[in-house]
Amino acid sequence: MLPTLLSQVANGLVLGSLIGLIALGYTMVYGIIQLINFAHGEIFMVGAYGGLAALTYLLPAAIANQWYLALPIALVAGAVIAALVAVAAERFAYRPLRDAPRLAPLITALGVSVALQEAVRVFYPDATAALPFPSIFIEGTLEIPVPGGTVPIKYAGILLALVSLALAAGLQVFVDRSRTGRAMRATAQDRDIARLMGIDPDRVIVLTFLIGGALAGVGGVLYGGYLNNINIDMGFQNGIFAFTAAVLGGIGSIRGAVVGGLAIGLVKSLGGQYLPGGTAYDYVWIFVVLIVVLVFRPQGFFGETERVRA
């Protein structure tokens, strides 16, 4: 019993920290320009394909087989490509609509999401089907002994969880402490006043997309290395989870995104184990929790009640 419980907790934490990492992108963009960037899941997917492209086409096999060389290169490639795509989406799809009614950029985001998915399917070689993703970390499984058995966690899963949480913590410090972070918070509070204080809101918004995209790209590569295969649908499903996590944690809050992500990961794995219906119904419990939380706390765990703007 205990090993099973702990295994499911471990599974939930690995998945949850990844969802939290993706959710950071949703929550930051929403905080700054009140846009739910539905294409963000696809940015995550593009990052995974970017990392795979670097491993497949850029690196000689001798380097690609050494994880300590391949891992940083794949992560950087995934982050750079995802960040570029995110910034391009902002520049060409969202910025022209910044003063349009809110629904216009929202629908545009859905369009960008479809465009990115189809672009990868059409232009990435063999992306019409799932592609194998090489191992980019120590292969194998860590068996943690506990009373009554062992808890298996893949090393790549441990890496995924630790890197995700470290990046989220780093982002929180960056936003709280740095000058640029202060500019981001100022822009989030009131773009016009921030402009009067000498902040260039366009620069801040581009930076927000850049950081969110890079984090998602890192997540995509780590996810590929964890599961050893990627497909063009991976962004949609994890994007929905991440969006839910951002709402659950309080959209606009970095801490909330991570807590929301971990909550979803744990609800999925523990709900699939212990609640009626088993793993076939694990998605149901995620959204049951979301609804219950929103009924009693509409702003989410750490969110602020939305200010009405003039």
Added chain:
Amino acid sequence: MSRKRAVVATAAVLAGALVLTACGTNRSETGGTAGGSCDTSKGTLVIGMIAPLSGGLSALGLGMRNSAELAVDQANQKCTVPGYRLAFQAEDDQATAQIAGQAATKLSSDPNVVGVVGTLNSSTSQSVQPILAGKKIVQVSPANTNPTLTLGEAPTTDPKRPFPGYFRVATTDLVQGPFAAQYMVQKAGKKNIAVIDDGKTYGAGLAEQFAKEATRLGATIVAREKVGEKDTDFSGVIAKIRPLNPDAVYYGGEYPVAGPLSAQLAGAGLAIPLMGGDGIVDADFVSLGGRPGDLATNVGAPAESLPSATAFIADYEAAGFAEEFSAYGVLTYDVTNVIINALAKVADGGAFDDAKRQELIDAVQQTSLDGANGKVAFDQYGDTTNMLLTIYSVEGSDFAPVETGTFRSS
């Protein structure tokens, strides 16, 4: 950037999105060359195909497309259908029931479409059947295995054929599931089996039939779990079955899930074989994580071992297709020929018109063809009378046949 240019740029992005979506959902390809010296005075008749040409199952679907195209091309060269040139039109269903329905509507709105080859998935056939039946277009599937497609809502207790124009050459789950169970319990000696499926028509049906027969043969089904067909992380399910100490996993579904599932089983310390049905028999299963020793059943005998299939294999290679003919190539080639031969019989007596559609269905019903996969004939439900199945096991980077047998209920 001026406001106007910005609007233009946005419109361009959106238009690009629309165009790309359109490419994804409505890809149709037309093949079939004109027979050089044949009499084609009566015009062109179209044989359609509905199969996944993109998406996770495209490896199987593209093999089906190429094999059917080969059969149509050969018929044109040999002037098989008197007075007509045959055209081939393949529609992508992306393994999705709703898109398959759109493809069926598109094909059935063309009065020149006489028959449809496909689909691959049982779930897509469920939405295709009624649409084609409405226009009396004959449909022959090389791959559907769900019993209800030919036997109605109560296949075992009260079989009733729902669509007289629907035929298939794949043996049903009622045969394939038990065949797999007999091998796993009696030959491989597995006693504690975890059964997982993807909840789709094909996977759930196959897993159900497997579990029933395995239980009857004395094995214990230690777990009965479901995963989503788009899931990629199966750690939850695996952690759940691990403490139950299964000695094998049976998976009802297709290789995009089965491959990663097999890899993740091993990753969680469960180095036990995974067995599946015809939906996992593809080299992609191994590249996505399938391990040596994993097992599968497939309908028919391995093409390489069949003397009747040597001509097909040689012709397929000579045609220079970019993709392998894959698990259903041989059967697809056979069913395309079933339609062509029936058409030849019907068209012999005059021009093909709507009144001849029933005659075509009757001609398919009476098929007796020595195909590449062996004898092709149909029983009163439209099911194949050929009960040959093969057990495969992963060796190296692909499946290799272990043994071929005829199913007997024991």
